[in-house]
Amino acid sequence: MALQANPELAAKVAKANRILYKLGILDGFGHISARMDNSPDHFLLSCNRAPALVAPEDVLIYDMQGELAMETDKRSYLERYIHSEIYRQRPDVMSVVHSHSANIIPFGVTDVELKPIYHMSGFLGGGVARFEIRDTTGEDNDLLIRDRNLGEALATSLGRKNFVLMRGHGATIAAPSVEVAVFRAYYAESNAKLQLTSMSFNSPITYLNEKEAHNAMNTNEGQIKRAWDLWCQQEEGLI
Ligand SMILES: [Zn+2]
Numbered sequence: 001m002a003l004q005a006n007p008e009l010a011a012k013v014a015k016a017n018r019i020l021y022k023l024g025i026l027d028g029f030g031h032i033s034a035r036m037d038n039s040p041d042h043f044l045l046s047c048n049r050a051p052a053l054v055a056p057e058d059v060l061i062y063d064m065q066g067e068l069a070m071e072t073d074k075r076s077y078l079e080r081y082i083h084s085e086i087y088r089q090r091p092d093v094m095s096v097v098h099s100h101s102a103n104i105i106p107f108g109v110t111d112v113e114l115k116p117i118y119h120m121s122g123f124l125g126g127g128v129a130r131f132e133i134r135d136t137t138g139e140d141n142d143l144l145i146r147d148r149n150l151g152e153a154l155a156t157s158l159g160r161k162n163f164v165l166m167r168g169h170g171a172t173i174a175a176p177s178v179e180v181a182v183f184r185a186y187y188a189e190s191n192a193k194l195q196l197t198s199m200s201f202n203s204p205i206t207y208l209n210e211k212e213a214h215n216a217m218n219t220n221e222g223q224i225k226r227a228w229d230l231w232c233q234q235e236e237g238l239i
Contacts, residue, residue, distance in 0.1 A: 003061055003069055005044055006037055009178075010059040013044045016178050019231045020097065021052035025185045030099040030170070032185075033083040034178050036061070043087050047074035064088040066148055079144055081151030082172055089155040093174040095181035100170035103192035108165040112199070114192060116208040120220060121191035123184050125213020129164040131157040143169045163188060179228045180221055 013034050020026040033045040042061050046054040060076070061069045066084030068076060083096045107114040108130070116124040133141050136153040143166075145151050154172065158164040162174045162184065173188065175181035198205045208216065233239045 002071075003036075003039055003042060005059065005061055007056065009034055009037055010044055011056045012178050013059050014046070014054045014056045015232065015235060016095075016182050017046060017051035017054040019182055019235050020099070020185060021050075022235050023182075023186050023231065025097075025099050025101045025189055026051040027100075030097070030101075031077055031079070031083075032095065032097045032178065032181060033062075034095045035087050035093065040091070042069055043083055045077065045080055045083055047072070048077050066151060078146050081148050082145045082154060083151075085148065085151035085155035086158060086172070086174055089152075090158075090160075090174060092176065095175045095178045097173045097175075097181045097185040098170065099173075099185055099189075101185070101189040101192075103189055103196060104165065104171045105168075106196065107192060108167045108169070108171070114163075114165065114188075114195065116213045116216075117191050117195045117198060117205070119208065119212070119216035120187040122208060122213040122216030122218075122220065123162060124188065124191060125208060125210055125217065126163075127161050129158050129161045131164050131166045133167065133169070177224075179224045182231065183221065183224055183227060 016032045020032060028050045033043050036042045036044060041064050044059050045062055046058045047060050049058050060072055062080060062084060063069045064084055066081040082098050086093055086096050114128045116122055131154050133143055136150055145154055164172050173181060173184045175184055
C-alpha cells in the first residue's frame, strides 16, 4: 500500500507555513517540514508554493534523498535537500524551518556572533553554526541548496546544533516538533533584531550565560502550547 501521511500532521505542516508567514518569518519563500510520525525515513514538505497559500493537500511526502515518495504532478521546492539531509544526519530532529528572515542576515555575513539576548531565545545558547556555500561550490553559485551534495554540506555544518546561519542567504533551524520549530524561527528573528538594537548603544552587552540559556529554553519550550494556540487562532482570523 502506498505510504500515507497522517492527515493531522499534514494539516499541522500547512498551518505552520501560514503561521510563519503571519509572523513575518517567511514571505513568498522559505518552508517548514516535519518528519513523518508513521515512517521516520520520510518527511512532509509543501509543494512549490508560497507559505501563506499552503493547504494540507499541498503537503507532499519525500524520502531521505530529498526525492518524492508519492505520485503527484505538483512541483517540488528546489531547496528540499536542506530538509532531507538534516533528517538523514539527525534522527533526533522532527521539524526543520528554512527562512530568509531579514534581521538574521547581518550575522551571517559578519563575524558577529548571534547570541541569546533574552530568555525567549535560550535555545541559541547551544551555539550557532555557520555555513559557507563557497566551501562546497567555489565562487560560482547562486547561494541555494539545490542538490544533495549541498544539503549534506549544510547538515554537516549544523552538526549537533539547532541553528545554522547561511552566509548571504538566511538560516535553517532544527527542532523536536513543528511547534518548537515555529517558536525558534520566530524568536531567533526577534533575538537578532534586539541584538542589533543593543549593539547600536555602544555599550557592553550582557547575554544570557550558558545555564540561563539552557534553563530558559526548557521552561519556555515546556509551555509551547500557549504560544501555538495563540498563533493558530491568529492564523484562523479568530482574534
Ligand atoms: Zn533559501
